[in-house]
Amino acid sequence: MPCALHLAVLLAGVAIVTGCVRGNGLPPSPAEVYQNSDPAAIRRGRLLFTGTCGGYCHSTKPGNREAPYLFDCSWTYGGSDREIFASIADGFPDTRMPAWGGKMPEGDADIWRVIAYLRSRRSCVNAD
């Protein structure tokens, strides 16, 4: 299934299950659903971040790294859940940020769990 179609189906499914639609007309992202109601998903997101995103790349503490710090609500390529999903899934060609789409053990759901984890421990200097 193409990634975009897969995502659309996943989003629609989550909207049906939760039965809610946000004020902007969009259903909540899977990350938002996880964040609100699924501690196990957030924990898995943390372990995925620990195992794949941290290390020599994204730090868990503010610092002077080549890869950006992801817990301060400052997003270079868009800070909505869907924009963050795109950044993780598609990566950034010609940089050292790889495309994780289709590569996580449990597919896109794992990317949404990482986003839910990022949201869960953010400390915003400025609002999103």
Place this chain on the structure above:
Amino acid sequence: MRSTRGLLALSLCAGFGFASLGANSASAPADTPAEIQLDPLPTHWIAERPVGRGAGPVTRAMLEEPFAEDSRWLHYGGTYKNFRHSPLEQLSPANVSKLQVAWAFGTGTVGQFEVSPILYDGVLFITSSYNRLFALDAKTGAVLWRYDHQNAPNLPLCCGPANRGVAITGDLVLMATLDAHLIAFDRRTGEIAWDTEITDYTKGFTATSAPLVVDDLAYIGIAGGEYGVRGFIDAYETKTGKRVFRHYTVPAAGEPGVETWSGTSYETGGAPAWTTGTYDRELDTLFWTTGNPSPDWNGDDRLGDNLYSDSLLALDPKTGEQKWYFQFTPHDVWDYDGNSHIFLVDTTVDGTPRKLIAQANRNGFFYLIDRSDGSFVKGKPYLEQLNWATLDANGRPVVNPRAMPTDEPTERTCPSNLGGTNGAYTGSFDPALGLVFVSTIESCQAFAKGISVFVEGIPYLGGLPELVDAAAGKSYGNFVAIDASTGDVRWRARERYPMMAGALSTRGGVVFSGTLDGEAVAYESKTGKVLWRFRMGGGVRSQPIAYELDGRTYVVYGSGSFATLDDFAGGPQNIPEGGHLFVFVLPEG
């Protein structure tokens, strides 16, 4: 000097919103994107006449006795013994404070500047981050020829764009590249003699170290331990670039040692060989060291000792056949690569003359290993803080169970993943004093274990180190002198930040290193007393050398660090990256 140009041409297209420019665009049809072809930037400047002073080729005899003349530095480690100990007596505690800048040179690149320069025939060969190679007049700094390697932008670099220098043999200088090539240049002109692809870099391989030349072969190890590669050490004919052998550092199915990997984890086992080895003519043995098993911080899928990661290997130099090994850190889950600087030391231990390998290992222990058979002789901590393990009578670590990575770690574990010292920089050994000198990092972390995901060409880490001390500003450094016979620390010189610079000692009794906040420092070899400091600006990650030329005595440093690793270590955060070479000289008279 004439220049050649790279393959990439720049084009500016109106379709991308650029305004029409110049005559080319004016002549294009209104509905056709205007394209302006600009000349590509030069990437290679070749000398039209042979540079240098007319010396002949670098011979085997010169490589065997490089310090027969003071105007040479021919090996990464100074000699095959790897001492990085200059025979110059002129650099002494009495005069080192009089060093002054002779000339300086900017590389134009950022990232860590880790070079150990090579000097021959009045020419300094310098590599920068991102594989620029410069031939410079050693007296004046004038550029004689230059080559800018065109690396791809998606290099699989865990830890910065380092290169640690060239090897020299005959009329060739050899540089390994971040995109995993080994390239030979005519040292007199800079023309490329051959260019061999070591392997496909997109699979996670890089090459950062200086090659080692022994007789007709050039040896180079590969990096990629953070990408789940299968590490190896290669030998190439220096004349042709043809590969002679590849020695894998992780066994394949059915080979001895594969039983130390659970399941098929050996297929992504890492154990890179990212530093420069050395050679013992008497034993006709090549010594090389290996790095961490992959993934770094989660060993659940690779249960066992994970041979031959974090090991010292003795190899037949002609065939690559392994004679023996000693593993420093079995089943490493901290990233304690076994490949910091090794020294071929002959000394007396407990009353018995021994031929040894001495190493201050990244895991915080100083080791003495018998280099004839790989047996463990002695091991002692050289750090002020070490709690991950103790050593048993055979040198095998007895691991502190609380130091093991966990989902939510709380144990402050020492040393950090960068180690007590690190293969990215050298040590030195003063044979008269019997002292090994190393820069050290005093910093502790809590090691977190996560979910490992292997995808070829993507970092395969499995966890992360929480920067306990670094984030709290509690990391610091020592420059340390270790007795090579006993393993006892003779002296420590405290520095504010962790130290990540190479070392150079001199017969005159001075040892040089540098700090992450940008100072070149000279210590008295016997005592550790600071004799001289000079603020170069960029953090020091290079390997200093010394030489004499036309009656003057010089010391060479590279200045320039890599912010990400400075952050890891707990170094200063406000010092810009950028490579500058400083050449110091003693005053006349």
